Amino acid sequence: MITMPRILLVGLAAIFSAYHVVLGLYSLAVPPSPWPSVVAMALYGAATALSLAPSASIRMPLAMAAGNLGVSTVGLILVLTQLDPRVDNGYATWIIGAVGTLMTITVVRQRPWFAWGGIAIMILTVLLWSRDILELPALGVIGGPIWVGVAHATTVAIVRASRDARLFERAEQRAAEWHAQEEAEFFERRVRLGQMNRLVEPMLRRIVTSNGRLSDEDRQECLHLEAAMRDEIRGRRLLDDAVRREALAARRRGVEVTLLDDGGIDDLDRLEHARVTAVIAKEIGESTADRVVVRTAHHDEEVAVTIVGLRAAGPGEGTDPADEAQLDLWMEVPRLGDPAAAADPPRSKEPGAE
Template sequence: MNGQDIRDLLSMKSTAAYAVAVFFVLACAVCATATLDGVSSVWPEYAAVLVFTGAVAVLLGAAGDPLSVRATALLTVSGPVAAAFVFAVLPVPLTGSLQTWPLGMSVVIYTFMCVRGRTLAAWLGLALTMSVAIGWAVVTGQGFLYGLSFSAINIAPLLMATFFAFTIRPLAAAIFELRRQSTVRIASQAAAAAVLEERDARLASLDALARPLLQRIADGPDPTDEEILACRLLEAELRDTLRARGLVKPDLILAARSARARGVEVMMLDDRTPDALDDDARDRIVAAASSALDAAEAGAVTVRLLPPGRTVAATILLDDLGDGTQRVEYDEAGHIRR
């Protein structure tokens, strides 16, 4: 489940999950405190509690699915390390069955390791934890079978957790895939809606601008020179909206219209879309282009946004038919390049 985290599905990031983790740590502390009768030293019992506290913190906090190698290694050794602390100070014989509490607590960690995709490591951890218990029984003269008898009962919960993991993880993969498909579908619908909205806006604008002139041409008589000029200016503005979408700003549109009305040839090109410039940089370039158009009395002015990845973000080419051609370049910040 690349890019997914089964903790989301199991609510392992919720307040309830952290509350259960705190309860687990308190249960470990209670077990350690209640089983101090006959132990040769007290501190190893609470050292085991700290080991399990760290393990549950790693289990809840480690991201990714399956668990990372580092997190897996730490969780795997938590059981045998905690068991080693406790069994090293236990009396012989035991004064109570609860004194082997690290065996049961370690199974809780290994159960969630199975769910987090590390089933083999969980079984390895249980085997090592059982080995500590069996080794203690053998060294203290109580026999291999005695150690096996009270440690083997923890195989059953882990076996159930293994079957549960084999069931839930494929379902989790299917749920994550459905979630991904739903996200893609919603994004596609939003994009389609945006396209339709843009189309409707352009149609409304075109209708408002072009319909009166078209209706005038259709109704006759022949258009006047002023109306022909208005048609040419409108055609140029519509062309700008198609060829220079990144430059279409009210101030620049007005400046271009006035310059064209004075006989200046104006061309605007946007070769950068869809990688738009920063708003501040574009505003600077638009302001500079508007000023250049306002100052032009004849000739041609070409304003162009260049493709991304170049040292020059935009150019303004001025040809006044008298003093020659002048080219002004702008960087990504919208400032003139010297």
Template structure:
């Protein structure tokens, strides 16, 4: 359930369901960060040195930001390890400058409250064991600190026991949320697939209707003439041959219609030129000019060059070919004259034209 793409297919992220990408999430994060630094400012007079407390605040702040920003579901292992150690490390920094004289004040107990917020969201984001390990680590740190300042180890470690309640709630909540999230994302994926399928079917039906209308307008008059049974004139036979070549081009090389080469090819064929279109670009055979499969600059170069060659030719053979994608030569135009000479022009993937005789 991550937003990152795997195999080209985007997967879902539980942050979407929790609204952690919305402005409200940033407002909650900003409130947490402000509370953390306000608390540091409040207890700064009760500690022996300020900089370890600032380090503790930086650790908690970075952990909270990571919970919101780091992608992945569940959280990546490296991030999980770092966040697990962030609580005990922040406690070490804060308690290292907390003396026995201030042990009963808020300065001795506030730090674990910030860490538990991070641990609760770790549970929601798919890591249920690591937060409890972090809580145990905090208890060990508090117990060791209590021993060093002359307090009861058990009583000092028990300071963090209150954090077990929200962490338990977060753990239980994750058992409810995550299966629901999977069901929601599965339903969303099925809906998306169905919509895509319906759209594809509608597009295919529309394209079929378009092709039928085109064929009806182009071929029906000649088919009706043939259906009369009367002998065709020489001009009508020529028209049939030209029509057959045009329809063959639309089926075999649909991209050429997109490049507006139908007219020039028709005029060249009326002059007796054999015109062959070869389309290896992989373009969708829509024939409606809306789905070019080559770069615009290459398409413009091919259209201009082929149109000029077709308009100027009055004999021979002309081959216009669009190459498969990712080839150094994107397209080529070859004009073979009846005297045996030929001119070959190549267009690279940048639209640059080079001609060879």
């Protein structure tokens, strides 16, 4: 989108460029034939209009910069070859100022080498035409290099300032992200500590009041609470109040419960996450396996969570180490589902089991 300052600058450049064309039209009677000057005006006007036209990038296309250089060279030849350097030509040498203006526009559009090349060609052409270096200031040759030099320095300063502004913006964005991450981690730690405090506070009070003399049941309960604390670290989004409650109840029944969240369900929305954790809580609560492992799948898979139930082999079921644990439950909870599927998700037990 073009802003007001850019429109103002483009307008000033257009007016200043048109001024040279007006001077050329005013002095058409000076050269023997006006048509070379008219052609030079047409080329100059077209090059200027293209250079000032709105574009997606401020940097001038390479072909346009080369075209400006060619227009400057051809315009100088067309106009100066029609003039006598030994007489006062007045405004008939308008092409010298026009080339300086076109090269200033070129350097502002971030093509400095083409701009300085055009200035060098202008100076060399005027020297060959006038054959007197002292005539350069009177012909207006000095103004072109000055304008291009000022524009070049200003453009470099603006580009550097813009680059520094982008660097500062990225640094500020990273600082804001770091601050947000720190706040999120602080909030997460506070929530986890609050949950653990509510969970283990009764047992800690019992340990204090009994001076550390605990019964076997209390010691076993401490192991269950330790596993629950480990769930908070490794289980992350696999947990909600229902999953915590069913996992603790399963451990008290003697089931070994392992919850592993590898980040595969971080992108689920609130409803889908609630559906998945409801299935996890239901299966842990109803499981008859000796060990239940719940693990998230990869984030780009259709499966959100895999639930595996293992049952120890009974007496006489074999002595092979491969038979020490038998598959009792295998379930894949889909990442996306409808309410009917959420109520009774697809499940499978070991092959051949009914």
